[in-house]
Amino acid sequence: xxxxxxxxxxxxxxxxxxxxxxxxxxxxxxxxxxxxxxxxxxxxxxxxxxxxxxxxxxxxxxxxxxxxxxxxxxxxxxxxxxxxxxxxxxxxxxxxxxxxxxxxxxxxxxxxxxxxxxxxxxxxxxxxxxxxxxxxxxxxxxxxxxxxxxxxxxxxxxxxxxxxxxxxxxxxxxxxxxxxxxxxxxxxxxxxxxxxxxxxxxxxxxxxxxxxxxxxxxxxxxxxxxxxxxxxxxxxxxxxxxxxxxxxxxxxxxxxxxxxxxxxxxxxxxxxxxxxxxxxxxxxxxxxxxxxxxxxxxxxxxxxxxxxxxxxxxxxxxxxxxxxxxxxxxxxxxxxxxxxxxxxxxxxxxxx
Amino acid sequence: xxxxxxxxxxxxxxxxxxxxxxxxxxxxxxxxxxxxxxxxxxxxxxxxxxxxxxxxxxxxxxxxxxxxxxxxxxxxxxxxxxxxxxxxxxxxxxxxxxxxxxxxxxxxxxxxxxxxxxxxxxxxxxxxxxxxxxxxxxxxxxxxxxxxxxxxxxxxxxxxxxxxxxxxxxxxxxxxxxxxxxxxxxxxxxxxxxxxxxxxxxxxxxxxxxxxxxxxxxxxxxxxxxxxxxxxxxxxxxxxxxxxxxxxxxxxxxxxxxxxxxxxxxxxxxxxxxxxxxxxxxxxxxxxxxxxxxxxxxxxxxxxxxxxxxxxxxxxxxxxxxxxxxxxxxxxxxxxxxxxxxxxxxxxxxxx
Numbered sequence: 172x173x174x175x176x177x178x179x180x181x182x183x184x185x186x187x188x189x190x191x192x193x194x195x196x197x198x199x200x201x202x203x204x205x206x207x208x209x210x211x212x213x214x215x216x217x218x219x220x221x222x223x224x225x226x227x228x229x230x231x232x233x234x235x236x237x238x239x240x241x242x243x244x245x246x247x248x249x250x251x252x253x254x255x256x257x258x259x260x261x262x263x264x265x266x267x268x269x270x271x272x273x274x275x276x277x278x279x280x281x282x283x284x285x286x287x288x289x290x291x292x293x294x295x296x297x298x299x300x301x302x303x304x305x306x307x308x309x310x311x312x313x314x315x316x317x318x319x320x321x322x323x324x325x326x327x328x329x330x331x332x333x334x335x336x337x338x339x340x341x342x343x344x345x346x347x348x349x350x351x352x353x354x355x356x357x358x359x360x361x362x363x364x365x366x367x368x369x370x371x372x373x374x375x376x377x378x379x380x381x382x383x384x385x386x387x388x389x390x391x392x393x394x395x396x397x398x399x400x401x402x403x404x405x406x407x408x409x410x411x412x413x414x415x416x417x418x419x420x421x422x423x424x425x426x427x428x429x430x431x432x433x434x435x436x437x438x439x440x441x442x443x444x445x446x447x448x449x450x451x452x453x454x455x456x457x458x459x460x461x462x463x464x465x466x467x468x469x470x471x472x473x474x475x476x477x478x479x480x481x482x483x484x485x486x487x488x489x490x491x492x493x494x495x496x497x498x499x500x501x502x503x504x505x506x507x508x509x510x511x512x513x514x515x516x517x518x519x520x521x522x523x
Numbered sequence: 524x525x526x527x528x529x530x531x532x533x534x535x536x537x538x539x540x541x542x543x544x545x546x547x548x549x550x551x552x553x554x555x556x557x558x559x560x561x562x563x564x565x566x567x568x569x570x571x572x573x574x575x576x577x578x579x580x581x582x583x584x585x586x587x588x589x590x591x592x593x594x595x596x597x598x599x600x601x602x603x604x605x606x607x608x609x610x611x612x613x614x615x616x617x618x619x620x621x622x623x624x625x626x627x628x629x630x631x632x633x634x635x636x637x638x639x640x641x642x643x644x645x646x647x648x649x650x651x652x653x654x655x656x657x658x659x660x661x662x663x664x665x666x667x668x669x670x671x672x673x674x675x676x677x678x679x680x681x682x683x684x685x686x687x688x689x690x691x692x693x694x695x696x697x698x699x700x701x702x703x704x705x706x707x708x709x710x711x712x713x714x715x716x717x718x719x720x721x722x723x724x725x726x727x728x729x730x731x732x733x734x735x736x737x738x739x740x741x742x743x744x745x746x747x748x749x750x751x752x753x754x755x756x757x758x759x760x761x762x763x764x765x766x767x768x769x770x771x772x773x774x775x776x777x778x779x780x781x782x783x784x785x786x787x788x789x790x791x792x793x794x795x796x797x798x799x800x801x802x803x804x805x806x807x808x809x810x811x812x813x814x815x816x817x818x819x820x821x822x823x824x825x826x827x828x829x830x831x832x833x834x835x836x837x838x839x840x841x842x843x844x845x846x847x848x849x850x851x852x853x854x855x856x857x858x859x860x861x862x863x864x865x866x867x868x869x870x871x872x873x874x875x
Contacts, residue, residue: 195626197875227819249820270820271782271792273836274547293783296835314786318815318823323786349818430623431645433666434675440623446851447875450803451817463670465803466701467579467847468601468622471670483648484625495819499798500852502874522854523549523799 191510192486196428197447199501199518200488201407203508205422206234209406210241212418216392217400220245223267223384226253226520228403228495231504232260233516239263247384247401251277256520258286265289267384269345269401271297271312271320279305291345293322295333302337309339310382313374315346315367324370328377343382346371347401352389355414361393368396388412388419409494411452423504425455425489425497427470429481436480437473443489444468449496455489543862544838548780549799551853551870552840553759555860557774558586561758562593564770568744569752572597575619575736578605578872580755580847583856584612585868591615599736599753603629608872610638617641619736621697621753623649623664623672631657643697645674647685654689661691662734665726667698667719676722680729695734698723699753704741707766713745720748740764740771761846763804775856777807777841777849779822781833788832789825795841796820801848807841 191200213222224238227249235246235257245265248254251272257263258281268278268290275290282288282305291312292298301309311331314321322330331341348367354360368385375383386394388404389412404412407423427443441457445465448455454462455470459478463471470489474480481487491497498504499521506514543552565574576590579601587598587609597617600606603624609615610633620630620642627642634640634657643664644650653661663683666673674682683693700719706712720737727735738746740756741764756764759775779795793809797817800807806814807822811830815823822841826832833839843849850856851873858866 195875273780273782294835297782318785318790319818319821320783320792326786428625430625430649431672433670434678438670440672445801445803446848449797450801450848451797466671469671483646496798496802523547 189512191426191505191507191512194426194505194512196426196486197443198426199498199504200424200426200507201504201516202420202422202424203506203513205420206237206406209408209419209422210237213391213402213405214241214243217402218242220265221399223247223399223401224406225249225269225387225401225403226257228498229406230498230520231516231518232256232262232520234406235260235262245399250523252523253520254278254281254288258284258288267291267310267345269312269347269384273297273300275301275304275306282306289342291320292330292334293320295330298330298334298337298339302334302339307338307340308342309334310342310345310380310384311374311378313344313346313371315348315370315385316363317347317350319347319349321346324374327374331378341378341380343380343384343398344371344375344378345382345384345401346374347385347387348390349387352387353411353414354389357393357416360389364390364393368394372396388417389415391417404494407494407498409452409497410456410490410492421490423491423494423497425491427487427489429483429485429487432480432483438463438471439473439480441470441472441487441489442468443470443487447497447500448489448491449493449500451496452492455491457487457489460487541864543778543857543859543864546778546857546864548778548838549795550778551850551856552776552778552859553856553868554772554774554776555858555865557772558589558758561760561771561774562589565743565754565757566593566595569754570594572617573751575599575751575753576758577601577621577739577753577755578609580850581758582850582872583868583870584608584614584872586758587612587614597751602875604875605872606630606633606640610636610640619643619662619697621664621699621736625649625652627653627656627658634658641694643672644682644686645672647682650682650686650689650691654686654691659690659692660694661686662694662697662732662736663726663730665696665698665723667700667722667737668715669699669702671699671701673698676726679726683730693730693732695732695736695750696723696727696730697734697736697753698726699737699739700742700746701739704739705763705766706741709745709768712741716742716745720746724748740769741767743769756846759846759850761804761849762808762842762844773842775843775846775849777843779839779841781835781837781839784832784835790815790823791825791832793822793824793839793841794820795822795839799849799852800841800843801845801852803848804844807843809839809841812839
């Protein structure tokens with residue numbers, strides 16, 4: 172790993188160092204020490220190309236640069252916009268769109284400009300679309316149990332033949348065991364991953380190529396069958412993954428301000444609402460508080476027993492239930508060490 | 524009402540008229556005829572200043588212009604950014620921040636530039652903050668049953684006195700009966716609204732001023748106690764409000780493309796995921812389909828009985844469960860009439 176960069180890193184936009192209370196709220200905060208510790212812990216187990224960090228979880232080229240600095244030159248993306256932004260920033264010498272696409276011309280344009288672009292395909296239609304759009308390399312996306320994309324494992328070899336007949340380089344297979352990521356019981360999760368990856372390895376035997384891509388934060392140390400791990404949530408974390416026994420620290424919070432306290436101090440309201448939070452995994456959490464509900468721009472909460480309800484103007488730290496959609500709602504993330512803001516990164520890979 | 528403008532209206536950005544299938548997906552679509560019908564129906568009951576449209580539901584100055592054209596010169600907002608954007612666009616001669624704020628300097632700056640700005644206050648702290656920030660006019664925000672902001676109704680008169688002592692003009696009261704908006708039974712909803720508004724009217728007697736502001740789409744024809752209705756969802760609608768017996772049409776959809784079909788045609792996957800949808804009210808709906816779940820960039824669904832599952836490349840129309848956060852996730856809304864795209868509006872009032 173290269174030498175540790177200065178606080179905020181060379182890519183942090185210059186800001187006057189300030190106390191976090193100087194930020195307008197709601198504000199997305201990233202604990203830089205926690206982020207760096209997460210990067211290092213994952214890199215120790217999956218160094219270099221053994222990790223293909225998933226850009227969808229952070230959508231920020233400055234954070235991707237930190238992963239390049241930590242030794243990971245390849246990335247995977249979920250949208251064409253993420254691919255375009257990573258290529259435009261000169262990041263990643265090996266970009267995988269781990270998703271199916273029908274209009275591949277925007278990806279073909281990246282290839283023309285010199286980017287190495289690989290795309291997942293799972294059907295004749297997507298093979299033809301990718302070939303027609305000017306993309307040259309693919310992975311065969313194999314369904315390993317999650318009811319989403321991916322071909323029948325038994326059809327993977329035929330699909331690879333079709334891709335090669337269309338002039339595409341088939342680099343291997345990918346299969347995402349996403350239906351298993353949230354299983355709290357580690358033994359049960361491990362058994363599920365083994366079954367899913369057995370299907371993927373069998374398909375790989377029919378497909379060929381060097382790459383077996385899969386996994387995620389929930390299987391980071393449970394998946395020896397793959398050649399590269401697709402993980403992203405481990406970097407910033409959320410309460411969903413915090414339920415598992417993972418050695419990654421919560422690096423992401425949404426900072427809010429208490430704007431109202433109810434008569435009798437029965438509840439308080441902070442200015443972190445559902446427009447600032449990914450809500451598909453449920454409500455966020457606040458230490459020392461019981462969250463009642465979120466509205467567009469409000470979080471109503473009461474104090475836990477033996478905890479004092481904050482007063483108007485006090486800051487609260489809200490931990491999201493799902494990191495990916497939370498980050499996608501913000502224009503920027505502020506980097507903090509303790510109570511000091513040491514930099515700001517634009518969340519520059521949003522939308523489509 | 525002024526003469527009906529040309530399709531797309533004068534504010535629509537120029538685009539070559541195109542078929543909706545030419546749009547990259549996911550794409551936010553607004554049915555312009557449905558929107559105009561909703562505007563007209565509400566304006567017939569709450570003309571001019573009797574409606575204070577809520578900008579948080581659409582976050583788009585071009586749509587606000589359409590409401591000005593329909594005779595509504597005043598607006599309410601939920602964020603300072605919405606207030607700033609509306610003022611910068613010269614829209615609204617009477618902008619209400621229907622929310623509490625502690626750092627009111629950005630609002631005071633709008634006042635200095637000539638905007639009429641009114642802010643909700645519900646505590647001594649927010650009265651002092653608003654006065655200190657250079658704002659001159661307030662409404663006393665009264666809690667009418669929703670566990671969120673708003674002072675004790677019995678404290679409203681005292682708070683108004685304090686505001687006047689700080690040199691603020693107290694224009695009246697506001698109280699939002701948001702806890703009642705989703706009650707499907709109309710009689711039950713009406714009874715709740717009456718109880719809530721009785722408290723608001725009582726507080727108003729202690730406060731004074733000309734304004735009693737409240738209500739929303741769910742009480743649009745059930746609230747004769749207010750002088751102005753704060754409604755926004757009626758413009759574009761969602762499946763949450765569609766459960767009620769309201770005469771407003773669904774004008775908003777998210778257009779997607781089927782990118783994968785499972786082996787045996789058991790399910791299909793469209794490229795409209797939870798990053799393109801407000802998820803706090805649950806999954807979206809697709810006509811003729813059963814929605815299984817949403818991932819970041821995917822919607823997995825099966826066909827309803829006697830309906831054919833779409834094929835790869837087919838378009839699907841996804842109706843969000845909650846309009847406000849859905850709009851907030853998109854950079855632009857495309858205006859459609861039937862299958863023709865007749866304009867595009869930037870969603871230019873997002874973030875904070």
